[in-house]
Amino acid sequence: QVQLVESGGGLVQAGGSLRLSCLASGRTFSRLNMGWFRQAPGKERDFVAAISRSGGTTDYTDSVKGRFTISRDNTKNTVYLQMSSLKPEDTAVYYCAADQSFSLQTDWGRYDYWGQGTQVTVSS
Numbered sequence: 001q002v003q004l005v006e007s008g009g010g011l012v013q014a015g016g017s018l019r020l021s022c023l024a025s026g027r028t029f030s031r032l033n034m035g036w037f038r039q040a041p042g043k044e045r046d047f048v049a050a051i052s053r054s055g056g057t058t059d060y061t062d063s064v065k066g067r068f069t070i071s072r073d074n075t076k077n078t079v080y081l082q083m084s085s086l087k088p089e090d091t092a093v094y095y096c097a098a099d100q101s102f103s104l105q106t107d108w109g110r111y112d113y114w115g116q117g118t119q120v121t122v123s124s
Helices: none
Strands: 003-007 010-013 018-025 033-039 045-051 058-060 068-073 078-083 092-099 118-123
Touching: 003 092, 018 033, 018 092, 018 118, 033 068, 033 078, 045 068, 045 078, 045 092, 058 068
Parallel strands: 010 118
Antiparallel strands: 003 018, 018 078, 033 045, 033 092, 045 058, 068 078, 092 118
16 A cells, blocks of 8 residues: 655746656565656646656656656655746646556556645736
8 A cells, every 4th residue: 555645735926837746655666667647627637747666667648748747755655746937727736656567657547556646827
């Protein structure tokens, strides 16, 4: 079992930055691929970014490439999402997820564990 706790969300003006954190516990963190997803009101949960066990491989949805950076610190059992140049359309609840498979996944249905989510609101 894995427990995930996100933090770092909040209200920010367009063009601003936020860094989300996700602390994992309950299983060897370095054996998990990690992902960030987001869900806006009335919309489906969408893939944002993913990072491999070692941190050597990352993947991003096109709309955040060049603006968001996913990283991890296996000594702290934490994955981060640095978000810059934020836009109002980035407003959503952001979820951290953990995956036990061998390859990076972009499908939320492939992830095994989820955090409770953290709200990010970008004002125009």
